[in-house]
Amino acid sequence: MQGKTLLDKLWDYHRVADAGDGYDLLAIDRLLLHERTGGVALKSLAERGLPVKAPDRVFALMDHIVSFREGRGRDEARSPGGEVFITQTREMAQKEQIHLIDTDSPMQGIVHVVAPEKGIALPGLSMVCPDSHTCSLGALGALAWGVGSSEAEHVMATGAIRVKKPDQMQIVVNGELQHGVSAKDLALHLIAKHGASGGKRCAIEFSGTTIDALSVEERLTLCNLAVEFAAFTAIIAPDKKTLDFVRDSEFGPQKNNIEKAESMWLSLCSDDHAQFDEIIEIDASQIKPQISWGTSPEETIGVDDVIPDTASLKSLTYMGLQVGEKIQGKNIGGAFIGSCTNGRLSDLISASEILRGQKVAAGVKAVCVPGSKTVKHEAEKLGLDQIFKQAGFEWGEPGCAMCFYAGGETFPPEARVVSSTNRNFEGRQGPGVRTHLAAPSVVAASAIAGAICSPSELKNFKCEQ
Amino acid sequence: MKKTFSRHSGVAAPLLIDNIDTDQIIPSREMKTVSKEGLGEGLFAGWRYTEVGGREPNQEFVLNQNSKIDSTILIAGSNFGCGSSREHAVWALSEYGIRVILAVSFGEIFHANCLRNGILAVSLSQDNIDALANASNEGEITVDLVEQTVSAASIKDWKCDFEIGAYPKKMLMEGLCPIEMTLTNEKAIDAFLQVDKETRPWVYTV
Numbered sequence: 001m002q003g004k005t006l007l008d009k010l011w012d013y014h015r016v017a018d019a020g021d022g023y024d025l026l027a028i029d030r031l032l033l034h035e036r037t038g039g040v041a042l043k044s045l046a047e048r049g050l051p052v053k054a055p056d057r058v059f060a061l062m063d064h065i066v067s068f069r070e071g072r073g074r075d076e077a078r079s080p081g082g083e084v085f086i087t088q089t090r091e092m093a094q095k096e097q098i099h100l101i102d103t104d105s106p107m108q109g110i111v112h113v114v115a116p117e118k119g120i121a122l123p124g125l126s127m128v129c130p131d132s133h134t135c136s137l138g139a140l141g142a143l144a145w146g147v148g149s150s151e152a153e154h155v156m157a158t159g160a161i162r163v164k165k166p167d168q169m170q171i172v173v174n175g176e177l178q179h180g181v182s183a184k185d186l187a188l189h190l191i192a193k194h195g196a197s198g199g200k201r202c203a204i205e206f207s208g209t210t211i212d213a214l215s216v217e218e219r220l221t222l223c224n225l226a227v228e229f230a231a232f233t234a235i236i237a238p239d240k241k242t243l244d245f246v247r248d249s250e251f252g253p254q255k256n257n258i259e260k261a262e263s264m265w266l267s268l269c270s271d272d273h274a275q276f277d278e279i280i281e282i283d284a285s286q287i288k289p290q291i292s293w294g295t296s297p298e299e300t301i302g303v304d305d306v307i308p309d310t311a312s313l314k315s316l317t318y319m320g321l322q323v324g325e326k327i328q329g330k331n332i333g334g335a336f337i338g339s340c341t342n343g344r345l346s347d348l349i350s351a352s353e354i355l356r357g358q359k360v361a362a363g364v365k366a367v368c369v370p371g372s373k374t375v376k377h378e379a380e381k382l383g384l385d386q387i388f389k390q391a392g393f394e395w396g397e398p399g400c401a402m403c404f405y406a407g408g409e410t411f412p413p414e415a416r417v418v419s420s421t422n423r424n425f426e427g428r429q430g431p432g433v434r435t436h437l438a439a440p441s442v443v444a445a446s447a448i449a450g451a452i453c454s455p456s457e458l459k460n461f462k463c464e465q
Numbered sequence: 466m467k468k469t470f471s472r473h474s475g476v477a478a479p480l481l482i483d484n485i486d487t488d489q490i491i492p493s494r495e496m497k498t499v500s501k502e503g504l505g506e507g508l509f510a511g512w513r514y515t516e517v518g519g520r521e522p523n524q525e526f527v528l529n530q531n532s533k534i535d536s537t538i539l540i541a542g543s544n545f546g547c548g549s550s551r552e553h554a555v556w557a558l559s560e561y562g563i564r565v566i567l568a569v570s571f572g573e574i575f576h577a578n579c580l581r582n583g584i585l586a587v588s589l590s591q592d593n594i595d596a597l598a599n600a601s602n603e604g605e606i607t608v609d610l611v612e613q614t615v616s617a618a619s620i621k622d623w624k625c626d627f628e629i630g631a632y633p634k635k636m637l638m639e640g641l642c643p644i645e646m647t648l649t650n651e652k653a654i655d656a657f658l659q660v661d662k663e664t665r666p667w668v669y670t671v
Binding site: 132148227 | 482483484486488489492493494496497499500501511517543544547548549550551552555570572573574577578581582630631632633643644646647648650651653654656657658661665666667668669670671
């Protein structure tokens with residue numbers, strides 16, 4: 001008998017009806033909203049006279065356009081006129097009696113950082129959110145994916161979603177990552193090698209010895225980037241690390257249910273003979289620190305590589321680069337550490353190890369925004385804020401911050417910015433801004449060097465200066 | 466959903482770039498209202514206007530060319546609408562007047578958002594996309610949802626077929642409301658909840 005994949009198991013569990021034409025109706029356990037679209041969706045539903053079916057399983061968070069200025073006000077937005085998105089989402093969330101993690105809550109932060117941290121995301125749950133990086137949450141063994149705003153309305157009204165089961169891809173990663181190579185590098189390497197469409201709208205299950213060895217935070221980073229690979233979502237089977245990660249969280253199982261929950265979660269894995277539509281194998285030991293050079297995440301190379309001769313003129317022109325030149329050593333004007341990709345405590349620790357006792361190069365605007373208040377608090381307990389500040393980094397209030405420009409403060413046009421975020425699209429971080437995606441350690445090394453630089457080259461780089 | 470769709474002929478604008486993301490379709494800085502309306506002006510703002518935040522047309526951009534201003538069809542490359550899930554991209558396209566997008570492939574969430582807003586998003590082979598892009602400069606393009614074909618006024622006796630599932634086709638043709646469709650399954654949903662509350666009580670104690 002053919003075995004079932006992890007996705008099959010979660011899909012079958014939540015499938016409540018055949019919706020026809022290959023579509024299924026899936027029950028949704030958690031809906032997450034944010035202020036950018038939450039207010040619109042809630043208002044639109046109310047105007048149609050439709051009630052929220054299960055308000056206690058809907059969570060609204062404030063992250064997309066909240067100000068990241070230290071000491072920000074309750075309604076302060078980073079985009080001009082953005083306050084109304086915050087106030088309307090708050091007002092509608094209160095009216096509909098859904099959970100609200102407001103700007104002044106000690107739990108506030110980026111939805112994909114807060115949800116795992118507080119047990120809003122759990123293994124085995126089906127969850128959607130009108131944000132494409134919802135695939136991050138698959139790292140816990142949840143069936144989680146990004147939807148549009150209308151789909152979010154649909155889930156609020158019905159508790160379910162009509163969706164076609166995606167094809168399935170297994171990505172087996174074996175081998176030990178080299179020292180200084182992170183989950184971010186693994187993800188960027190995958191996208192560079194197989195293209196930004198390489199995920200083929202599949203649900204991807206990551207497995208293999210490398211994945212087993214990753215921390216849960218690193219797995220969240222890896223799954224986060226699945227959408228940049230054009231995947232439907234990504235998922236990783238829960239293990240002991242996952243259970244430890246979610247145990248005793250605010251919204252996780254209470255004491256009387258924890259044993260039952262954990263035993264169920266540990267059964268969530270693909271059977272031995274489960275069939276996938278596609279399989280990709282990766283040798284993790286061959287991966288070097290990565291950096292994107294172009295305007296799609298697939299336009300990525302090793303930090304010590306040169307711009308390939310296949311580079312598109314459009315990307316080269318926007319990025320101010322030429323075929324055949326080295327990316328390492330290109331002067332930068334900005335550095336950003338944060339986002340749902342790399343805004344967790346381990347990311348801040350990895351950057352701080354490079355920044356300790358160092359100074360950001362003159363002319364580089366360097367900003368670190370922890371992914372949540374919890375991350376910020378934990379980092380401050382470890383004294384990381386002092387390391388960042390003494391190095392010359394700004395230390396911001398949690399939110400999506402400079403991952404995307406929404407009007408307001410940003411880097412100047414044509415500024416070359418090394419960023420721990422997820423998208424290097426034209427104008428993503430501001431009009432004309434040239435974003436280079438990399439791991440937090442590469443961002444930190446580059447900020448000190450004043451030029452694109454891998455952590456291992458930082459010493460040599462400084463000697464040359 | 467209000468709009469219904471069966472057959473559409475119109476001016477088509479080729480935008481033959483791969484991986485056009487929703488940040489390009491509508492930059493976040495143009496999402497100024499807590500509403501699904503008022504977004505058409507921000508469509509392709511980064512390419513369409515000469516300055517950030519400005520409204521002076523950049524004559525080089527295809528939708529600013531005299532023959533293409535009234536386009537109702539876009540022709541694009543692969544992975545169109547990748548990136549952010551912002552439905553504002555589709556609301557902006559819809560408000561501008563776009564009814565059909567022909568592309569080699571689409572971003573998953575964007576594709577679903579199109580369907581929800583009465584825009585027909587059709588995947589075609591690169592060869593057919595290239596042929597239609599050439600033909601779009603010589604006359605209108607016609608998309609027939611009933612027959613599932615695309616043809617061009619300037620290519621005589623030629624048309625290409627496209628695939629679409631029965632459910633999206635029905636949704637587009639009849640302008641159905643998916644919420645109402647799903648509520649017909651409410652009993653099945655509630656039956657699931659009743660059993661699940663016993664099996665996974667922790668899901669419900671929040």
